[in-house]
Amino acid sequence: MTFFPHLIAGPIVAQHEMLPQLTTIRRWLPDPRQIAVGAALFSIGMFKKTVLADSIVRYVDEIYTAAERGLPIGVLDGWAAGVGYGFQVYFDFSGYSDMAIGLAIMFGIKLPLNFFSPYKAASIRAFWRRWHVTLSRFLRNLLFIPMGGSRHGLVRTILALIATMAIGGLWHGAGWTFVIWGLLHGAYLSVNHLWIAVGLPRFAGIAARVRASAAWSRFARTLCVLLTFAAVSFAWVFFRAHDMQSALHLASAMLGLGDDSGAAPMAADFAPILLAYFLIVWCLPSTMEIFAHSGAILHIEDYDARPESSRLLRAISFRLSGAWAVGSALVLLSAWFAMSKLSPFIYYQF
Amino acid sequence: MAPMETTNQPDIAERGAGTRFLRIFAFVIASVVVLVAAFTRFTYWQMLKPQNQTIVQLIDGWARIYKPILIDHSDPQVIVFGASWARDAFDPIATGRLTGREWFNHAVSGATPYEMRRFVESSMDLARLEAVVLNLDTFLRPDAIIRMKRGFDEALLDTDPEGNPTRWLTIQREIAITLSGAAIGNSLEVLDALRMRDSGADPAEYLDSFERHAFAGREADIERMRAAAAEFASSAGAAVGPALTELPLPPGTAELERVLALLCQKSIDVHAYFTPAMILQGEQGRGLASTLHGLDVLTRRRRDCRARLHYYNFNYPNAVTQDGLEAHERFSQYYRPDGHPRPTLGLLMVARMFGTAFPDGTAPAIVADFGFDLLAAPDVEAWLRNQAFRMDRMLAATAP
Numbered sequence: 001m002t003f004f005p006h007l008i009a010g011p012i013v014a015q016h017e018m019l020p021q022l023t024t025i026r027r028w029l030p031d032p033r034q035i036a037v038g039a040a041l042f043s044i045g046m047f048k049k050t051v052l053a054d055s056i057v058r059y060v061d062e063i064y065t066a067a068e069r070g071l072p073i074g075v076l077d078g079w080a081a082g083v084g085y086g087f088q089v090y091f092d093f094s095g096y097s098d099m100a101i102g103l104a105i106m107f108g109i110k111l112p113l114n115f116f117s118p119y120k121a122a123s124i125r126a127f128w129r130r131w132h133v134t135l136s137r138f139l140r141n142l143l144f145i146p147m148g149g150s151r152h153g154l155v156r157t158i159l160a161l162i163a164t165m166a167i168g169g170l171w172h173g174a175g176w177t178f179v180i181w182g183l184l185h186g187a188y189l190s191v192n193h194l195w196i197a198v199g200l201p202r203f204a205g206i207a208a209r210v211r212a213s214a215a216w217s218r219f220a221r222t223l224c225v226l227l228t229f230a231a232v233s234f235a236w237v238f239f240r241a242h243d244m245q246s247a248l249h250l251a252s253a254m255l256g257l258g259d260d261s262g263a264a265p266m267a268a269d270f271a272p273i274l275l276a277y278f279l280i281v282w283c284l285p286s287t288m289e290i291f292a293h294s295g296a297i298l299h300i301e302d303y304d305a306r307p308e309s310s311r312l313l314r315a316i317s318f319r320l321s322g323a324w325a326v327g328s329a330l331v332l333l334s335a336w337f338a339m340s341k342l343s344p345f346i347y348y349q350f
Numbered sequence: 351m352a353p354m355e356t357t358n359q360p361d362i363a364e365r366g367a368g369t370r371f372l373r374i375f376a377f378v379i380a381s382v383v384v385l386v387a388a389f390t391r392f393t394y395w396q397m398l399k400p401q402n403q404t405i406v407q408l409i410d411g412w413a414r415i416y417k418p419i420l421i422d423h424s425d426p427q428v429i430v431f432g433a434s435w436a437r438d439a440f441d442p443i444a445t446g447r448l449t450g451r452e453w454f455n456h457a458v459s460g461a462t463p464y465e466m467r468r469f470v471e472s473s474m475d476l477a478r479l480e481a482v483v484l485n486l487d488t489f490l491r492p493d494a495i496i497r498m499k500r501g502f503d504e505a506l507l508d509t510d511p512e513g514n515p516t517r518w519l520t521i522q523r524e525i526a527i528t529l530s531g532a533a534i535g536n537s538l539e540v541l542d543a544l545r546m547r548d549s550g551a552d553p554a555e556y557l558d559s560f561e562r563h564a565f566a567g568r569e570a571d572i573e574r575m576r577a578a579a580a581e582f583a584s585s586a587g588a589a590v591g592p593a594l595t596e597l598p599l600p601p602g603t604a605e606l607e608r609v610l611a612l613l614c615q616k617s618i619d620v621h622a623y624f625t626p627a628m629i630l631q632g633e634q635g636r637g638l639a640s641t642l643h644g645l646d647v648l649t650r651r652r653r654d655c656r657a658r659l660h661y662y663n664f665n666y667p668n669a670v671t672q673d674g675l676e677a678h679e680r681f682s683q684y685y686r687p688d689g690h691p692r693p694t695l696g697l698l699m700v701a702r703m704f705g706t707a708f709p710d711g712t713a714p715a716i717v718a719d720f721g722f723d724l725l726a727a728p729d730v731e732a733w734l735r736n737q738a739f740r741m742d743r744m745l746a747a748t749a750p
Contacts, residue, residue: 033368039375058500065496320367322374329378337386337531 011114012134037294038106043332045098050338053091059270060084067246074260078253080267082233085240087277105296112298117286122224124188162186181238285313393537408559412536413458414501426454432485433461435625438559439696463602472507481619489602490640563682578747614655621703626664631689638738661724666737669715
């Protein structure tokens with residue numbers, strides 16, 4: 001209960017994952033290998049927080065504050081608010097999770113994987129298998145399945161999904177914006193289930209032809225990733241907005257329904273940062289992939305994290321090497337020197 | 351590295367690799383920390399020297415972190431609070447020479463009303479503090495909606511938001527000026543500026559505050575504006591607009607009220623003002639509404655204030671704000687390219703505010719008519735509306 005690395009924000013650890021580990025390390029002795037792995041993971045996590053997440057805060061805040069004030073906001077700024085906050089919360093919380101996992105392994109404890117490149121997900125179901133994994137598991141096991149899960153027909157499944165996600169939204173905060181965020185995700189998941197159950201069989205021929213062509217398959221997958229990302233970004237606006245009025249103001253702007261006459265464009269100020277973040281989340285392997293074989297992460301085997309799967313991943317996978325030691329130290333120093341006290345970890349508040 | 355199958359019984363080779371990793375990791379961190387600390391402490395020692403204060407206090411960058419710390423070392427008699435309009439205007443060495451008092455320019459780029467109030471609170475225990483120059487632009491601009499900006503750190507201020515002494519202040523400040531990204535960035539900039547100054551470079555090359563607005567290419571605007579100035583100089587027109595009570599209250603008003611209450615309680619004189627905006631730049635300052643709001647707040651506060659309150663208005667058509675219209679010069683003496691006041695203009699304001707002689711060579715027209723205390727003038731609102739009317743007409747003359 002007092003194991004500090006995961007206490008405040010997660011990952012959410014099940015009793016059966018933690019207790020056996022605690023009983024086997026009654027006489028814990030520092031293990032240089034585990035401390036090294038932990039230090040490297042912690043460094044990258046802190047870098048994600050202080051360099052990547054915090055760099056975008058002031059730009060994102062500016063748009064949400066403008067929305068709170070009822071100032072006119074253009075379509076691009078609306079999307080910049082959703083996408084920007086999506087990156088902020090991702091780097092913030094996945095960074096926190098990396099730090100928690102890194103700290104834990106220094107004491108010989110493995111914590112479960114919590115993020116696995118969620119913005120590479122090609123469907124909303126895949127997104128929730130990769131985003132705050134331990135919360136998803138918690139919601140699935142303690143809400144969705146007791147409500148009937150997916151074994152009592154499509155309608156019951158959809159009702160259970162929507163109820164689960166709405167409660168999941170409430171878990172983050174007692175406000176209508178969180179409920180709407182949860183309901184939106186419930187709706188997305190329902191559409192996904194409907195598509196698989198009803199839509200996909202009708203287009204089985206087209207789907208087979210797409211799968212048969214490597215180029216078309218890649219194109220379709222890219223479209224799916226973009227669509228998923230857009231849907232998730234739209235929902236983030238409700239998660240971040242201070243109140244319902246400003247959330248609706250921003251959502252209207254994103255849909256092109258708002259009054260943007262006289263809007264001062266804000267997205268241009270941080271467009272290069274957003275571009276860099278797109279490259280990071282879509283083109284680079286996740287921390288979990290890089291540390292897949294470090295022995296520090298629980299349940300990594302459930303994910304397709306093979307170091308041999310790409311040349312880049314092979315080259316940068318974690319090793320107990322001098323280069324990794326120097327790199328980790330420099331990453332930690334960069335993270336330290338970039339540290340600002342302006343924004344605490346987002347998930348501290350939930 | 352081979353996969354680690356167990357975490358409690360690692361093999362000897364893996365342990366050795368782990369130990370080597372940690373040694374290199376610790377060595378790199380320790381080396382960088384020592385180098386950075388040596389570099390930043392050396393710079394900080396330079397920053398404390400009195401002759402370097404113009405560069406230290408006017409340089410753009412990490413003022414939110416450094417100024418609350420530096421001010422405790424300088425123990426000034428007059429402090430300037432405000433945003434970059436004030437930072438660029440007041441060279442502490444020059445203003446100190448003019449008034450015979452020690453100055454500190456605490457203005458920071460893009461200051462928010464909350465930050466300014468907190469900076470004021472943090473400076474209230476300075477033993478020799480007599481007066482504050484308060485730039486109202488930040489408080490009363492209608493779009494002052496952000497609470498604080500990057501770099502602002504409550505932990506570096508003397509008091510926390512509840513008014514208690516900040517815990518761990520010394521160690522937090524040591525880290526901030528020795529082992530932070532701000533310390534590295536600020537040190538690089540300050541040392542570069544000092545090097546340029548010592549090599550005899552023009553101040554405009556190392557401090558943006560000293561850059562000059564160029565009049566080239568503005569000849570047509572200047573001609574039109576001259577005509578407008580002549581036409582409306584004695585006009586009896588008045589800017590029409592809603593009464594003060596109908597204007598929306600600027601979001602920073604509450605913070606201004608708190609600042610004034612604190613300064614009054616501590617018997618520290620206040621010299622409030624709005625930045626005199628350059629008419630040729632198409633600027634209208636903070637506008638009539640902001641000026642009237644400021645007047646309302648200060649007039650109410652003056653009734654029960656232990657200190658002397660002044661509210662200077664420089665922001666009307668006069669020889670300074672009409673810079674470029676009278677003399678045929680290539681560059682502005684008083685304004686930067688972006689319309690910010692230069693330290694030359696700051697000296698004129700200080701001369702008026704503190705009742706000293708104007709700097710040598712000041713044009714007689716400026717000495718005769720540049721700024722006055724609104725709180726000491728009768729029927730101010732009618733006068734302000736007339737000046738706003740003139741300003742509007744002149745600005746319209748340059749409109750495309």
